[in-house]
Amino acid sequence: MVGSPLLGKVHRGAAVVLTTQPHRPQIPRLTMEKTKVAIIGLGTVGSGVARLLLDHGDRTARHAGRILWLEKAVVRDLAKPRDCELPESVTLTDDIEAVIADPEIKVVAQLIGGLEPARTIMLKLLESGKDIVTANKALLAEHGAELFDRARELGRSIAFEASVAGGIPIIANVSQCLSANQITSLHGILNGTSNFILSKMHEDGASYEEVLPEAQRLGYAEADPAMDVDGSDAAQKLAILAHLAFGARVHWKDIPRTGIDTLDLADVRYAEEMGYKIKLLAVADLVDAGLELHVSPTLVRAGSPLAEVGGPMNAVRVDGDAVGRVMFYGPGAGQMPTASAVVADLIDTAVGRTELTFKTLELWSDRQARVASSDYANARGRFYLRATVEDHPGVLSQVTSALGAEDISIASVLQHEPLPGEDVIPLVIMTHETTEGAAAKACEEINKLKASQGPTVRMWVRD
Amino acid sequence: MVGSPLLGKVHRGAAVVLTTQPHRPQIPRLTMEKTKVAIIGLGTVGSGVARLLLDHGDRTARHAGRILWLEKAVVRDLAKPRDCELPESVTLTDDIEAVIADPEIKVVAQLIGGLEPARTIMLKLLESGKDIVTANKALLAEHGAELFDRARELGRSIAFEASVAGGIPIIANVSQCLSANQITSLHGILNGTSNFILSKMHEDGASYEEVLPEAQRLGYAEADPAMDVDGSDAAQKLAILAHLAFGARVHWKDIPRTGIDTLDLADVRYAEEMGYKIKLLAVADLVDAGLELHVSPTLVRAGSPLAEVGGPMNAVRVDGDAVGRVMFYGPGAGQMPTASAVVADLIDTAVGRTELTFKTLELWSDRQARVASSDYANARGRFYLRATVEDHPGVLSQVTSALGAEDISIASVLQHEPLPGEDVIPLVIMTHETTEGAAAKACEEINKLKASQGPTVRMWVRD
Incomplete structure (x- = not known):
């Protein structure tokens, strides 16, 4: 040739x-x-x-x-x-x-x-x-x-x-290329600003407050990044995709959403320690009760395709009943x-x-x-919980009792020694499958404990 | 809700x-x-x-x-x-x-x-x-x-x-969704049989001959797998994509291709040792001289999206001059x-x-x-070479001289001690960027050395 x-x-x-x-x-x-x-x-x-x-x-x-x-x-x-x-x-x-x-x-x-x-x-x-x-x-x-x-x-x-x-042709793919399928699940990393910040927190061990100015300087975050980092932007996009993929009629403001703007670096570290990366996932899952929709910081198993989407990139993973699992990856802005x-x-x-x-x-x-949206409280999955508690005998038992009361069983517990001079400890718990509602209720109960020294952090886990 | x-x-x-x-x-x-x-x-x-x-x-x-x-x-x-x-x-x-x-x-x-x-x-x-x-x-x-x-x-x-x-809608994406772009590069894992076998070789440390029957039992390989494992099937698909993406007119038999059917487990192990996975990549790269097309077992940096495409899955990575890099992943059969x-x-x-x-x-x-196909010998990139040589003083120098004669500089060398009782050693060399022609010529020269005890293995490296 x-x-x-x-x-x-x-x-x-x-x-x-x-x-x-x-x-x-x-x-x-x-x-x-x-x-x-x-x-x-x-x-x-x-x-x-x-x-x-x-x-x-x-x-x-x-x-x-x-x-x-x-x-x-x-x-x-x-x-x-x-x-x-x-x-x-x-x-x-x-x-x-x-x-x-x-x-x-x-x-x-x-x-x-x-x-x-x-x-x-x-x-x-x-x-x-x-x-x-x-x-x-x-x-x-x-x-x-x-x-x-x-x-x-x-x-x-x-x-x-x-x-x-x-730049990802997700609209054409969902509305046209996958038209032979009932789409059953759609998980997306839809906000490049959040993904850039999360990636930097993982790579550099830097806090949200430290990374945000860099994201702004590089043009990955607006001067006012509120809609990007509080999950609103991802919820707007998820609403559009949910219309297309499931025929759902949902206003984006009705989609439960949590952003990354309150994410603590400590949770990034614990997630890594357990083999996960934190991603802001926009989730639409078709279940018997309807369509589960939410936007949440989520622990995604390291090495899985969504976990490895770095920097300002976007990705959408789609499950269809004929095609199986496909994924689309590219620049989101x-x-x-x-x-x-x-x-x-x-x-x-x-x-x-x-x-x-x-x-x-x-x-x-x-x-x-x-399809109608299902009750978020009934959404099933595993959760990451971090309680901040006093380092006293019996505290772990009180915390696990609060979980037991909601029928939540524990997959693993991570408790490090307290730092010298500190008397509160983080108690990191990975649950087995439960519901969002039960996990939320258990966290409320843990927060009411006398030994509790701050609100319990709660995130979804996807393996 | x-x-x-x-x-x-x-x-x-x-x-x-x-x-x-x-x-x-x-x-x-x-x-x-x-x-x-x-x-x-x-x-x-x-x-x-x-x-x-x-x-x-x-x-x-x-x-x-x-x-x-x-x-x-x-x-x-x-x-x-x-x-x-x-x-x-x-x-x-x-x-x-x-x-x-x-x-x-x-x-x-x-x-x-x-x-x-x-x-x-x-x-x-x-x-x-x-x-x-x-x-x-x-x-x-x-x-x-x-x-x-x-x-x-x-x-x-x-x-x-x-x-x-x-199931990956790659035809629609290339011919329609990315139509605002000059596509500049297209790298695909297009043969699920080969990818399944390669993934198994990496995961289980099993040889091609050991994995093939399992692939056949599981339905991932035909009774006669020749077209799948010798690169022909991937070359046929690459020819179709090259037509669509670049307007190239090339018959699949004119695409240089190497399959995985002669791949040695030793090379899988060495690739891993250096942080790579071996994938059968179908490559179409637009360069000044035209379109580089080939199908080759390739060392792909572990952790990069294409390296992590496991089992019988397919993936296509497309670079466009407007969109940048996008990737499509899913079941290929x-x-x-x-x-x-x-x-x-x-x-x-x-x-x-x-x-x-x-x-x-x-x-x-x-x-x-x-666009016309460019001369494969002029295709530029890094190469993995494994020479099998006698364990004598001066042999490394003879091998590196053969590379030097083709102006190939060496990025790294891996030489383990010979196994007890063996007197041949594998000499694994990663080159800096050179041309396919130069790498091929250097291998010929190495094979002619008196100390050479078998043909030198040569594979592309993609970082």
Whole structure:
């Protein structure tokens, strides 16, 4: 086999040759059908999408069989500097009406964050006949029902691959590729900020408070990281996935969630000592009683695929009754990974695939839910408990009695000597399978003990 | 949240209620549009597909927006017992003409293996206006060009998700979900038989000859496992993926390949000693000179995601220039995982998605290749070498001279004492980056040394 490089330019029969030089975009030498596209919002993701459309028109044309032509970009402030240079062929405007009133623009990448004016803009765009691609997970989690129903009424589509797990094509995989399955379980590491911080706590033995500023400096955490580290962001994504995978109708605020913002380094160390890593897991498990949904810091057995997902990466493990267990891994955020998902959606929409898929998605429709959430207190599993107690004779017996009263049996106990000069000790207990409710009640009882010197920590364990 | 289970029956508006009881299939209570389907071949996979269509009509209907109605099944021998009970609504026949002549059958799952009569049947089906879904990777690897071109001429489609990596939806992910990317690298564990045997060799310290019968007993290896263990099966799959991901036109027989059938347990032990696991990797790397393609037993750094893919599982790691690195993991074979992929394709075909995707796939068309294979001898990387040499003074120097003559520098050397009574020693060398050609030449030179007592083993190393 002799080498013969052939990159950079793409020959698509005699139909079109597009250059791939940066900033010399969109110059089809011969005719090919165009789909005119607009971008609303040229922030980080918007700029990335513009770059892919402008600099790599050849590959979008190859996959779409037509040119995705960036016609207009709408920004709030025309004066603001941005990291993406637009050629003269693109109209840059601060007037959304310029897109709404342009009947030639068929597909819009709606990339502004937050709830308003994003919601109103989405509705206006749908009403003016545009198909939408969006990365706005918060908007879908809050107003998904309204937006999807309106799109359906109008015969339009909304694509949202980028709204969950960034560059991992989890929406397409769950809603399309695994469609022969009843999905029975979905466990995800869906928040890159939390995973980065947890990985650093494990690797460097540093506390949450020490790692957070580093995560912010590296761009893995926002200035205000609250939604990322308190489990809300993961719950929003889990709500979207639970709709898709199980037909569940659940608002993300109704998903029980605990974040990593109160996680103590001591628990990271004990977890390691016992062969586990702590991950913020978003869990959806189909059980007889319905769908168990929660977001929780969880001890995951070291060496298992989810435990080894490090840094800001995301992963989703899906069990289907036909396929068995599959896992998807990749970058959960960032400019180009998210742009990759948005542009794949633009291609799917231009080609017509999104329209077909959207029709069969039951997302947020007013039809009856296929499955209801089960009572979190009845969710079964093993738990990690750390009680902080005085170092007196009889204390271990009082603690184990509190567990016994809830019918919780103990798998292992870890009790180190107290540090010199300290008179409280951590008592680390791994339980056998029990319910979330029983574990919570036992912890309350332990906290009431006279010997208790602080609230008992409780985390899920997944082997 | 109060529990309210709602599984088993599915309410799709007022349109249809399908039962999900085993063997009481296909009884739509109200009308819904039907797509009539036939299965050719009721072997392992065919029976799995029939089971999903018959027992789970509700979910296929939900995802397709129409009923996938199994109308006919064609088998070679009507008298042969099979593990799938067909209801009276399905016509079981040994006459392929019964499908070809039935204009109401629109989609056919063609699930017979081998090249002929599979090829002829595929062509006849296409010519009679059927869209095809197939799992026959060998057929596509051999006659893909002819079949795809014929389908294109006739305005028909061929879907083939099940042909590579079983239940992992790698075809859809590469050809559709990652379409905004130039894929730059694709490394896959694509043969479950080989991965099962390698995993066992690592776990149990057992030799290839010891593990093979167990793999056969457990159904992970065929009675004649040659194609699986000599790298041919992985090369066929790699050829399909390289077509999709890079537009490469390469016949699988032109892909350099080494299997695991000559792998020595000693090398498994040395790899472990140095922190690696041996995996049969199918590699496609885009480099300046073109596309590097090969299938080789490879030392993969323990703890890296590909190294931890155990048992009969498959995984594909894909690097894209926008998305970065993503990985897909799951069962690469087996009845229901493969059936899961076939039925997803049937749904995509019934819905119309396959038609749209197929039009834009350049697979095996006669258009010019986008990238040509590079010269394997120029492929760069690190290598593991094990020379078997006499235990004399000066031998190490002769071996290192042979490496030096090819400009190969040494990263580490592992030399144990000879076993009592033996006078040959294994000399294990990890090189720094060099080329495949140089490493091969150096091994030839080492083998010519007077002190050499057997051929030098050579494997790729991936950190």
